[in-house]
Amino acid sequence: MKMEEKLLLKLEEKGSTGSVDDDGATAITAALVFSIFTAVCGSFVLGYTCGYTSPAQSGIIADLGLSIADYSLFGSILTVGGLLGSLVCGTLTDYIGRRGTMGLSSVLLLIGWLAIAFSQNAWSLDLGRIIMGFAGGVYSYVIPVYIAEITPKNLRGGAVLLHQLMVSCGIAFAYIVGLMTNWHVLALIGALPCLVQLIGSFLIPESPRWLVKVGDDKSYEAALRSLRGQNIDISYEAAEIKEYTKSVAKISKHNLHEVLHTKYAYALTVSLGLMALAGIGGATGILFYATTIFESAGFSGTIGTVAMALTQLPPIILGVFLMDHFGRRPILLCSAVGMCMACFSVALSFLMKEHGWMKDYSPYLALIGILISAATFPVGLGGIPSLIMSEAHFSFSQASMFSLCYSSQY
Numbered sequence: 001m002k003m004e005e006k007l008l009l010k011l012e013e014k015g016s017t018g019s020v021d022d023d024g025a026t027a028i029t030a031a032l033v034f035s036i037f038t039a040v041c042g043s044f045v046l047g048y049t050c051g052y053t054s055p056a057q058s059g060i061i062a063d064l065g066l067s068i069a070d071y072s073l074f075g076s077i078l079t080v081g082g083l084l085g086s087l088v089c090g091t092l093t094d095y096i097g098r099r100g101t102m103g104l105s106s107v108l109l110l111i112g113w114l115a116i117a118f119s120q121n122a123w124s125l126d127l128g129r130i131i132m133g134f135a136g137g138v139y140s141y142v143i144p145v146y147i148a149e150i151t152p153k154n155l156r157g158g159a160v161l162l163h164q165l166m167v168s169c170g171i172a173f174a175y176i177v178g179l180m181t182n183w184h185v186l187a188l189i190g191a192l193p194c195l196v197q198l199i200g201s202f203l204i205p206e207s208p209r210w211l212v213k214v215g216d217d218k219s220y221e222a223a224l225r226s227l228r229g230q231n232i233d234i235s236y237e238a239a240e241i242k243e244y245t246k247s248v249a250k251i252s253k254h255n256l257h258e259v260l261h262t263k264y265a266y267a268l269t270v271s272l273g274l275m276a277l278a279g280i281g282g283a284t285g286i287l288f289y290a291t292t293i294f295e296s297a298g299f300s301g302t303i304g305t306v307a308m309a310l311t312q313l314p315p316i317i318l319g320v321f322l323m324d325h326f327g328r329r330p331i332l333l334c335s336a337v338g339m340c341m342a343c344f345s346v347a348l349s350f351l352m353k354e355h356g357w358m359k360d361y362s363p364y365l366a367l368i369g370i371l372i373s374a375a376t377f378p379v380g381l382g383g384i385p386s387l388i389m390s391e392a393h394f395s396f397s398q399a400s401m402f403s404l405c406y407s408s409q410y
Helices: 003-014 030-064 068-096 098-117 122-150 153-178 183-200 208-213 217-228 235-251 262-280 283-288 290-297 301-311 313-326 328-355 362-376 384-391 398-409
Strands: none
Touching: 030 068, 030 098, 030 122, 030 153, 030 183, 030 217, 030 283, 030 290, 068 098, 068 122, 068 283, 098 122, 098 183, 122 153, 122 208, 153 183, 153 301, 153 313, 208 217, 208 235, 217 235, 262 384, 283 290, 283 328, 283 362, 290 301, 290 328, 290 362, 301 313, 301 362, 313 328, 313 362, 328 362, 328 384
């Protein structure tokens, strides 16, 4: 029996696959909670970034004299930056660490928000937006990975889903606050969580798995002990992390060419397909321009935006608790069906409006479609593909796989 299998068997005999206290309960320490909080500050600002363009559209166009095409470029260029960030996220995270990558991303987001907040023309808006997109592409990878690596196994599923929950909270917050303030202040508010995470990145421990990977044997046990508590026996988990990391390092040299090997074709197709489906399913367009869609359909942009913001939170909160009970695939399928219904409903609404059919009811059809999208996307297509990737244990480089999959999403 391999050393790794022996370690796992001992952990099972102890009553858990994670760190346990004397009563057999998983230790949730203040350091663990603070570390997760610091990480999901980035998730919040990622959602806030996506939701910013909808409430800010009318103000930016009026103040800077932009055309619809100019503003469309401003909104969509975020995905260009995200594509660039997703291509380097794995390498960057492995090179400077999870904590360092989050700190660097928060600095880039701060620069981006300040560039937008004090913009006087279109080019500075676009520059700030593409910088934020790059940081967002990195965030989408490093935050779930960091949370998964520091959290005990029996809490990992719900903890990773906190990333998507906070993304949804950021979107909702941007929508609601955007109704009460101008686009300059809205951008400055977005910089605050970045500052919180930047400060927090100096205080939280680095991922023990990354420390083992770079050969820092002393620091990884200290980091693990700070996350699990001083009175917790971490010997089994520490040894398991070390043995697993070493065994993975011996398998391959972790390059992108190995990811494209024939024997990984099925796994790669599923992973790329899930990420691509999340990107092309229509949710991004609805998210970026929700207010305009409501107004174009003949419905109140204010009421629609608030309704959309409030609708998306309960399902994702429920999903955090039900994910491990029902499984990933049923929820993912329900989400895909919901997005199909949502896009069809919105398209039908505008078709009816164009032909003058049932004018009194077509705006409500658009509202229903957008609310279905808000309720079904975050809990399924918005979060599960990333969760599946974080749980996958392939013999090729996870960094390369994540980079390829996230670039497909953008």
